Amino acid sequence: MSNMTVVGSLSTDFVVTADKRPTVGETIFGELFTTTFGGKGANQAVAAARLGGQVSMIGTVGSDLFGKEIVLNLENNSIDTTFVERVTQKPSGSAHITVVDGDNSIIYIPGANDEITKEQINLAQSQLESSDVVIIQNETPLDIIEQVIQTCFEKGIKTIYNPAPAKKVDQALIDQVTYFTPNESEFTLLFPTLTLSEGMAKYPNKLIVTMGSKGVYFNDGEKEVHVDSYKVTPIDTTGAGDTFNGAFGVALTAGLDMIESIRFGNLAAALSIQKFGAQSGMPTLVEMKESGLYEKEWNIK
Template sequence: MKQGRVAVIGSLNMDVVVQTKRPPRMGETVMGETVHFIPGGKGANQAVAAAKLGAETSMVGAVGDDPFGQSLVQSLQENGVKAKAVKTVPGFPTGVATILLSGGENCIAVVPGANSQCLPADVEAHREQIATVDVVLLQLEVPLETVLAAARTAKELGKTVILNPAPARELPKELYRLSDVITPNRSELEFLTERSVEGDGLQQAMNRLRERGAGCVVTTLGDRGAAILSKEGFQRVPGHPVEVVDTTGAGDAFNAGLACGLSEGMDLFRAVGFAGRVSALAVTRLGAQEGMPGRREVESFIPVEKEEGDH
């Protein structure tokens, strides 16, 4: 199998992770147990995950001229990501995500900082680099006009575009048409379609995104696996029960696995299955980038099949 080549255009954040026994209610103070400063950002997480899986990975993004920015770029490089296209923006702080972790679940507040300065001109400046890859992976923690510019450039160059529509926001119709694969999770799908995904609602909601022009839709469903809607029809891919430590970066792990699989020539169903194993392993350890599994781990992972009737 050939080595995949992936370009990620997206965000870099320093994750400030606070662990508590239980989440506080609004207006309440609870005592934290630990605090960790961990390299993150959806774009950087996906880039590191793809590189760990063996893809030749490059990233376009922006950091501030501060110690956090230096640390984030160093983390990319140490994990094998080509980071020459990550620019340093004087006068802007590096993006920060404050993550409250309790019982394996999390809630997150993101301050974009220098991510707001990842601009369409940066995409054009690295057009030649994008021309060398197979898959371009996008998210929504940088300006929407940059995401659109990256998708347009990728399609002009004949590349496969994966759009991870997170954090959820309204999207222009053009971006759907430019996306070969769109990968909302359950809540993002409900936001984008303004409808419940319970029962038959899942397939109907996914079909709405196809009607808007997306090539195919892959919806992640946590431990219930994923669903695929493409021109071949609707398919379910089972999940893998694991002991959850930290769900931060689970979606990023999935998207990186999907990008890596497609860039290597896997068909969509196989690539989604591969991505599900990557995500399952990622949630068994603390930290988004630190928790991303290597290729050998994924290939040796033996999924635990759910009992019949277990949903």
């Protein structure tokens, strides 16, 4: 079983579906409103746990009702919450999502996620050191991201850094991570002077660019590699990238090579977008194996 730690955000998603997005000053009727659990960190932790990973979460929530429900949801997904701290000075994080024709736009409010501290990471040192892989994203403060990645680099712990939402990242930080997984738009923001091919050549077997329905690209040190996506009709793309990252981590720690790990992640993401909601759409390992697209040679248990 994969021993994984996710450091990152936890929030509540407030989701509206509509047949169009309003223009400035316009009020329109929506079709549906719901609340779901989210935060890129929590999403990736849930994705990994449902696929058989033994997952521990490091993060921060408020002392409000939303925070209590966020922690309970993690525990209901068999995620260790020992290192999830409750704070009183800020409310729990939230994301406000509009879904139109299966595509989403998001306003994210960090709230308590910004209150994670270096001391909290230090207290979780033993958890980090026991991990086969550590996953981190950009919805926590940059100094925390740097601390986690540097610690893992010094201890020889594999890391998956999903730089979403995109923010300026120091070259030295990228050098220290094992896998760097932006999507296409994040790559453009992070590397404005590089073409996709130039970026992948600069970071072989590290830079993995997810491109939705166009699949995933990386450079294996000799050539560019394209791993195609699984073609499905999306209902809600929210959380697809998080599903990919969690599944990719599970596959890597199960011993699959880069290409097969990406394929496993692609299938998990494809299944997730056929249901509504970020976490509610994430497949279990049983659901993955029930898919006609599942490869028996993956042999993930």
